[in-house]
Amino acid sequence: MAEDGKPRHRVVIVGGGFGGMLAARGLGKSACDITLIDRRNFHLFQPLLYQVATGALSPANIAAPLRSIVRRQANTRVILGEVSGFDLTAKTVERRGGEPIPFDTLILATGATHTYFGHDEWASLAPGLKTIEDATEIRRRVLSAFERAEQETDPAIRARLLTFVIVGGGPTGVEMAGAIRELAGQTMRYDFRAIDPCMARIVIVEGQSRVLGGFHESLSRKAQRSLDKLGIELHLNSHVTAITADHVEYRPEGGTSPPITIPTETVVWAAGVRGSILGKMIAQAAGGVEVDKAGRVAVQPNCTIGTRSDVFVIGDLACYKTPEGKMLPGVAPVAMQQGQYVARVVAARVAGDTTDLGPFKYWDKGSMATIGRAKAVAETGGIRISGLLAWLAWLFIHILYLAQFENRVLVLWQWMFNYFTRNRAARLITGEMALRPNDPNRGLPPGATVVKA
């Protein structure tokens, strides 16, 4: 790691998501030795996971091997491994099954996972949408529900199998609901003989008073109208109180009546997220930095933590408060801009440049969500658009993003092709469970059973 006898500055980046990857790319031409460590060998474009979960895209369409992304950066090595802790005195990152990795600068960008608000027993009943495995598991459940409904003769069970409940009305929940409607009502419309997939009941249960809580109210209203047109049921101000193998219970806020039951066997969790466990570890190692209740680490205006100028936390794992006291949302653009910013800070330090880069500033290019094909809502600055125009903007921005990596032509083409043809050719039921098609208890935790009514 030395060149001309002079030791090079060692940067360790943990996590190859939006933040970590942009940090690595930003340091590609700097005089640092970069180690990018991740549990997975690919970067994942999480915002499109719901397209995998509904068979429109293949996992490889929204994932790029990390090694490809930094292939041309001779100063960057990629390590597939799992970080287990930090020693900020020795300045090393500890990992399972390998030597600790020494660093001069550490950038932690391990993101968030979903949380069930204390109901961990719901995890196997209502998978979230954070990994490739989550997406293919949800795809298996959704497709299997239609398959089982086709063979079911009891009308009550058939209706239950054709009911899909999405917990959470944020962008993921809304997009997922729209995609299931499209899958059922268009793609698979003529695929069955005993059932009409158009009859699928799709329900969103949302705790707040509107969907897309992060957006302007007028856009929430437009989104709600779109959901209504698609025949998607929306229960606002409603909290899920139980999830079992054959139903979901929710209770309207402030109500005193007993909870309302929705018979269903397919539930998707699109509600809470919680910072990676490494957030707590780094906060402790740095001498007790504050961690909020969603597991996010409080960061300084320059994304360092506590008094450690050599340790950065970025992306979904960071709790970044603007000077106005507003917390930045856990979305890809924040992570990407923080990654780029931190790369600039580190590169300047290494180059001996003492110009003050100032605090991190988030440039909000706007938010957008899509609800079925050719319907979306978007806001940027003071401008809010919806409908086809918003959808085209959504498409354009996603393509732009995907195009910035290696293999841009390939990804671009595949993705556009998959998206513009209405086909969802990736409707594969795979995995071990796929081989037990008639087992009503597959996918349930041991001991749980589906009770036939």
Added chain:
Amino acid sequence: MAEDGKPRHRVVIVGGGFGGMLAARGLGKSACDITLIDRRNFHLFQPLLYQVATGALSPANIAAPLRSIVRRQANTRVILGEVSGFDLTAKTVERRGGEPIPFDTLILATGATHTYFGHDEWASLAPGLKTIEDATEIRRRVLSAFERAEQETDPAIRARLLTFVIVGGGPTGVEMAGAIRELAGQTMRYDFRAIDPCMARIVIVEGQSRVLGGFHESLSRKAQRSLDKLGIELHLNSHVTAITADHVEYRPEGGTSPPITIPTETVVWAAGVRGSILGKMIAQAAGGVEVDKAGRVAVQPNCTIGTRSDVFVIGDLACYKTPEGKMLPGVAPVAMQQGQYVARVVAARVAGDTTDLGPFKYWDKGSMATIGRAKAVAETGGIRISGLLAWLAWLFIHILYLAQFENRVLVLWQWMFNYFTRNRAARLITGEMALRPNDPNRGLPPGATVVKA
């Protein structure tokens, strides 16, 4: 199931592979009610599974949902289910977790799986290449081996990790070896910092005296020269005697010396296949029809079995002997032509047409195998070609095949695009095991461990 009061002829097809699917399509316009039952919801283009195993194609590129394929056939229903037996007196197909399905004509086309010649303990150490799950598991093992080699400092272990052994030198083995060489030497050439993937050692162990035993000898020689140019080691007349977590042992035929050891942690099984267990069941149910030692059911010249004119067995599960006493090979064209033939026989019977269609006749359009990009061998009739021309023929014929199903444009485009760009974007390490990147024992059977030398 009745029209104008007249009961329709019920055809049950078990298996949606090449044979079953062509039979279903061939009966699409007949006056039958067809039930196609399969454990999976998709038809799989097995000959290209090795492309998935080496990250060139995604599973969805070589799979088509069965429901899509027969969507326009109003007389055909698809059932996702597992057949557990047959009652040829009651004329029903029994299945797990569902009512028996009555038939007037039964077409059994459940194909073959791999066999380890009595060494079932090798199954987890040397996965075969028959299912999507097999392919993604092999992909995980191959890619993980490179990842672990990148982190390994012991030269002996590193060499072992970079050694890939393929058992069997038929088309699958040869194609797999060529694809691993391409993956290592081209796709991932610049991806690593500590290892040079070009140094990967790729070995084929074949029991016969030449590779591609089903081809003409001159083509085997050409294939062997291609393998040699690619630096792929070939051990002919050699039988594998042991497979463990860290080595393979083989013994040259007739030799008396101790077995030769190849240190490796990645073994692919491309040797024996055995007919599906349903073959034995139908043979017994039909009153003791002969089953050969590879589990294939002896069929009559018209693909029926024993004295049952209403039960057909086709494809890899059938042992069909030509009038010259030659057994037809277990390849896709045989299965497809048998499926088409049986559909014609059944359609004629149902239509009351008494014209004798004669026995099934296989039209051998030729065989081909590809060894790396732009290299292949092919023979058709008396013509044998090799090199680029054979490769173009291989490509053309595969595209033609894929193009005959629904979604032809989509599949065609995706596939051509994936294939012509040298990129293997689907290099994803996925599955539960992917989350334990540093565990040297992952993928091994319980109790087995990798002993560090």
